[in-house]
Amino acid sequence: MLSVIAMFRFERGRRQVAAWDFRVGILFxxxxxxxxxxDYSRFSEAKVQDNVKAVQEAIMKIRWSCHxxxxxxxxxxxxxxxxxxxxxxVVNLCEAFFRRSKFEMNVPAxxxxxxxxxxxxxxxxxxxxxxxxxxxxxxxxxxIPTPDYQILxxxxxxxxxxxxPLMVKPLREDxxxxxxxxxxxxxxxxxxxxxxxxxxxxxxxxxxxxxxDRRELNVSILGNEKPKVLPISEIIFEHKKEPxxxxxxxxxxxxxxxxxxxxxxxxAKLSSSVERTVKRTSLKAYKLLxxxxxxxxxxxxxxxxxxVLEVNANPDISFDSGFVRSLKAAGISYKKFIREIIFxxxxxxxxxx
Numbered sequence: 001m002l003s004v005i006a007m008f009r010f011e012r013g014r015r016q017v018a019a020w021d022f023r024v025g026i027l028f029x030x031x032x033x034x035x036x037x038x039d040y041s042r043f044s045e046a047k048v049q050d051n052v053k054a055v056q057e058a059i060m061k062i063r064w065s066c067h068x069x070x071x072x073x074x075x076x077x078x079x080x081x082x083x084x085x086x087x088x089x090v091v092n093l094c095e096a097f098f099r100r101s102k103f104e105m106n107v108p109a110x111x112x113x114x115x116x117x118x119x120x121x122x123x124x125x126x127x128x129x130x131x132x133x134x135x136x137x138x139x140x141x142x143x144i145p146t147p148d149y150q151i152l153x154x155x156x157x158x159x160x161x162x163x164x165p166l167m168v169k170p171l172r173e174d175x176x177x178x179x180x181x182x183x184x185x186x187x188x189x190x191x192x193x194x195x196x197x198x199x200x201x202x203x204x205x206x207x208x209x210x211x212x213d214r215r216e217l218n219v220s221i222l223g224n225e226k227p228k229v230l231p232i233s234e235i236i237f238e239h240k241k242e243p244x245x246x247x248x249x250x251x252x253x254x255x256x257x258x259x260x261x262x263x264x265x266x267x268a269k270l271s272s273s274v275e276r277t278v279k280r281t282s283l284k285a286y287k288l289l290x291x292x293x294x295x296x297x298x299x300x301x302x303x304x305x306x307x308v309l310e311v312n313a314n315p316d317i318s319f320d321s322g323f324v325r326s327l328k329a330a331g332i333s334y335k336k337f338i339r340e341i342i343f344x345x346x347x348x349x350x351x352x353x
Contacts, residue, residue, distance in 0.1 A: 022064040024342065025087035027107065027118070028052050029071045029096045048093075051318040055091050058338040071107060073098055078107075082114060089345045090118040091338070092314065095174065102172050104130065117349035119341045121313035125290040129313040131172050132207045135289065144285055145307045147210040147300070154199055155192045162210050167245070168194040171205040174312070176247055178202055181258075184211060184243035209309075211243060214302040217268060219282040220315075220326035222294050222337070224344060227286060229279045231329035233322050234268035237261065264322060266329045274304050281306045289313070293341045296323055 028048060052068065059066040067085045071078055071094050082090075090111060097103035105126040111118045121129070128134050133151045140146055148162045151171060165186045170178040178198060185191045191208065198206040216235040221227050237244035238261040246262060270278065282297040289311050296315040299306045315323050319334070327337055 023067070023086065023088045024059050024064050025067050025069045025082070025085055025090040025116075026052055026055055026059075026093060027069045027071060027090050027111075028093040047316075047318065050320075051093055051316065054317065054319050054324075054334065055093065055338060058335045059091075061335050062339055071097060075110070078110060079114070082111075082116060087116060089342055089349075090116055091342065092118045092120045093317075095314070101130065101174055101177070115349075117345040119293055119345045121292045121295065122290065125292065125313050128289055129291075129311050130174060132169065132310060133171055133205070135311055136207075138288060139285060139308055142284070142288055144281060144288070145305055147212055147307050147309070149207060149209040152195050152199075152206045152208055155195045158188070158191065158195070158208070160188075162208060164191075165211045165242070166191060167209045167211045167243070168198060169207045169209065170198050170202045171207045173202065173204075179245065179247045181243060181245075181247060183247075184245070212300040212302050212307055213242065213244065214300050215268075216244070216246065217278060217299040217301055217306070218264075218322045218326070219278060219297040219299060220294070220323045221282060221286045221291070221297065222327075222332075222340070224292060227283060229282060230323075230326035230332075231267035232270065232275065232278060233264050233266035233326055233329075236263040236265055238263060264325060266322075266325045274301070277304065278306045281308065285311050293344045294323065294337075 028051070056066055056068070067087065069078075069081050069085065069087075069090070092108055092111070094107045095101060095104050097107055105123040108118055108120070108126065109123040112123070128138065133149070136146045136149055150157075150159065150162055152158060165184060168183045168185060168191065178201075183194050185194055195206045195208070198204070216237075218233040218235065220230040220233070222230060235246055247258060278299060278301065282299070285297050285308050286295055291311065291313050294315070294317070296312040298309040298312065300309060301307075315321070317323050317337075324334060324337075327334065
């Protein structure tokens with residue numbers, strides 16, 4: 001609970017936020033065109049621009065000053081840009097630094113050192129959520145169901161403790177980078193091929209996970225002290241072949257067969273008891289990993305049990321994203337959402353700095 005002084009300062013801050021001269025920076029990472037086609041890239045350049053444009057339009061509708069802050073390869077450049085613009089708050093859309101997603105957590109760390117309020121999750125949460133193995137360790141230790149798994153620095157570490165079929169993923173990537181149909185493996189020969197590829201290509205361990213052939217749910221959550229679960233979205237796979245997964249093509253390449261045969265439905269048709277269980281599990285994961293402001297929990301639902309695949313802190317919030325789909329189903333405008341997460345950041349600044 002806020003002290004009387006803190007409450008006064010925050011209310012004064014809300015009035016400042018409503019003023020025309022409130023300065024908002026939009027921080028985002030630059031997409032380089034020299035990434036190989038084999039990587040499919042983390043995002044297309046157009047997708048990043050769509051994300052930035054959506055936030056920028058919302059801020060302009062609220063009549064605040066807005067400044068774009070692209071993040072490149074120099075820490076000094078980032079710091080100089082922030083000091084030059086001197087934003088009252090930053091909307092953090094950055095998902096990589098030095099062209100590496102593993103450095104994403106360092107961007108909000110810089111903002112904290114500069115005492116600049118920012119939206120979204122803190123550095124530790126971003127680091128935990130990006131490391132799929134650590135996320136699963138924490139979930140399992142706290143009684144949250146997650147598919148059986150093993151982390152392999154090389155195929156030599158494989159112990160045959162997880163039943164086939166399996167999904168093989170890079171341990172520390174997001175946006176479905178490195179996820180493709182051939183990562184679905186049914187025997188040791190296929191497993192070795194994909195583990196070797198991920199170890200070599202992404203220079204990191206492989207997460208080997210039990211494949212669950214059941215309904216896939218995306219659970220979007222908004223808020224902090226009393227976070228709210230938005231209407232649950234389901235991914236409908238309009239093909240019978242395995243694997244039924246949201247790989248990179250299904251998520252980002254609109255002209256691909258995978259994208260065309262992967263349809264989101266929101267709200268998902270769930271019984272009241274299953275919906276309560278899914279919400280309870282998702283909220284527990286959200287709080288356990290320290291998510292802040294907004295996040296998305298990806299789930300496979302099997303026999304009424306929600307198995308958490310990933311917790312996505314600071315997920316995509318472009319107009320056609322799953323998170324925004326749930327916002328619309330909840331009757332929350334994009335403008336209101338952006339204003340709300342900025343208020344969250346301002347409130348924290350009066351409690352912290």
